């Protein structure tokens with residue numbers, strides 16, 4: 001006789017389960033596309049009506065997700081979107097991919113997850129699988145989300161199943177996408193893990209089970225802390241090389257020829273994006289009441305957060321050498337997104353640099369083909385955009401992100417002064433030492 005448990009498992013295995021992805025952003029939309037491609041009838045539930053309308057019109061609003069992929073899935077009836085929370089009640093599987101930012105005091109803000117849970121709980125029914133993908137601190141799933149989902153009277157491992165699976169999406173990465181990036185999974189119990197493994201095994205090449213949701217949460221924080229700390233280290237190396245009169249990039253590239261025991265990280269104008277600047281602080285916050293001070297995290301945060309100020313010092317020194325002040329200078333910031341060839345400006349250090357320059361009285365413009373004035377306005381900036389046609393007219397051009405569509409040779413030839421925070425002018429520096437200042 002089939003138990004009700006095996007019914008959900010078999011529906012997952014034969015791909016007849018209905019999947020709802022809560023939050024169709026940088027993580028949720030690519031995931032919804034994968035579950036739909038795997039054959040699951042998938043609904044992206046999002047509070048943003050424009051995003052829902054775009055999906056239902058077969059249009060993608062995320063550069064990594066081609067419209068040519070979304071369109072046919074919508075036409076086939078495999079993918080749809082809704083702002084109506086009642087879709088949650090019709091789901092067999094609910095995957096939560098909502099934001100997890102920091103609040104003003106740099107403490108974790110899990111309110112988006114709790115808002116989603118508030119919508120889910122009154123619509124819960126027996127035999128559902130819930131997976132949290134939003135990054136959070138170790139213990140959130142077991143200590144906060146599980147009690148919330150159980151508050152309606154249903155029991156985990158019996159009536160419903162719960163897992164945590166950290167998202168590892170790397171926007172703009174041409175090689176690794178959702179389906180070929182190994183996926184770590186931790187369950188609230190063996191049955192939860194079994195259900196989650198069955199689901200992700202249908203569309204992810206390699207699934208990596210771990211012993212608990214707490215472990216899976218910690219895995220994500222280790223990965224992102226590793227990056228934040230190593231970037232902090234290499235930013236400090238850039239500061240030291242500056243004092244020593246050495247080219248940081250030359251030093252790193254030579255060190256990277258060591259075939260073992262060294263992994264190159266590169267300095268930059270500061271951390272950006274929704275993960276690396278934020279996630280390690282989730283971990284240090286969790287450790288505080290346990291009377292442990294996560295020192296590497298605090299130090300990396302201090303160094304990385306100070307990088308925009310270092311860039312301002314480099315700009316003002318370069319202008320000073322030419323008898324100019326930051327106040328009144330015409331400055332063009334080239335590349336505003338937090339990394340190359342993507343359209344995401346969240347937490348981008350270029351925004352801090354623009355604000356610091358504007359506060360000092362500079363006349364700042366920006367150039368970035370991936371960034372609209374509306375996106376800048378969303379960040380509270382009225383900075384005008386500029387083409388690269390009048391480079392000669394700027395007192396200083398600052399490269400804050402290296403994009404493939406910028407001709408850096410022409411930029412260096414025509415600019416009066418270039419401050420390069422990304423090694424975009426590597427080949428051009430030897431002949432242009434008087435013009436280029438690098439990190």
Ligand SMILES: NC(=O)c1ccc[n+]([C@@H]2O[C@H](COP(=O)([O-])OP(=O)(O)OC[C@H]3O[C@@H](n4cnc5c(N)ncnc54)[C@H](O)[C@@H]3O)[C@@H](O)[C@H]2O)c1
Pocket residue numbers: 022023024025026027028045046047048051097098099100112115116133134135136167168169170171273274275
């Ligand atoms: N962007 C990345 O590169 C990345 C990588 C790894 C992990 N993550 C993690 O994944 C999570 C999501 O990040 P993201 O970049 O996709 O965020 P995002 O802002 O791009 O998308 C989140 C979406 O959730 C929607 N939303 C918010 N509250 C909602 C609610 N209660 N109900 C329905 N929809 C709601 C928003 O409208 C938005 O469309 C975060 O925890 C983040 O740390 C992100």
